[in-house]
Amino acid sequence: MSYSVGQVSAFAGVTVRTLHHYDKAGLLSPSDRSDAGYRLYGDADPVRLQQILFYRELGFSLDEIASMLKAPFPTALDHLRARQRQLTPQERFEVFGEITFDLSYATEAELKWARSDGQREAMARAAAHTMEDWRQLMGEAAAWRAELRAAFDEGEPSDGERAMDLAEEHRLHVSRWFTSCPPDMHRRIADDFVADPRAFALVVPPSQQRPGLAAYTCRAVHANAARHTTGRTDSEEHR
Known part of the structure; x- marks a missing residue:
């Protein structure tokens, strides 16, 4: 299916001028042109645009983004990306918004923890989620973020x-x-929130963050983990 520059601009929330700029920079060139010469984007193009917008939010330059997008992705991430391609572009932006799992951080994590049973399970389960699964889990995550910011x-x-x-x-x-x-695993995840902004951005998008929120979340995770040393929590017992 093909999408005009106006359609992509509308569901991605960016200006047509921005899309033209990305085209000229070689970051996101339309897959095709109409008979009249207008830009036409294919199904894979909005996925790439979502990555570009996420990296821009994190402050990466266009040259840095171009280099990251050229990097090969491990097999597990390819499976996840294939699963996401089953969604329409509008659905991808509706469900994931600024959050995307096809990122340089996810790639590095896959390479770092390739032999980890937990990493393999996480990627396999993520790739198997249906759109309704993603809607539910992302809805839960959004509600949790709101409570975290409020606290x-x-x-x-x-x-x-x-x-x-x-x-x-x-x-x-x-x-x-x-x-x-x-x-213990949760502690390690939370430590990454402070060590790497890309990790925390997978939990709280940059536009929703506050200075110090990543460190606050990390401390809360460590405090909760310490609480487990004295016994199981109520939430654990009722899981």
């Missing part, structure tokens, strides 16, 4: 019950949708 903005301590409960909710979300996430 942070209201000055709740990161080691307080409210913040720890939110950390526990995130841990169980990962376990429910991707792979078993014991407290």
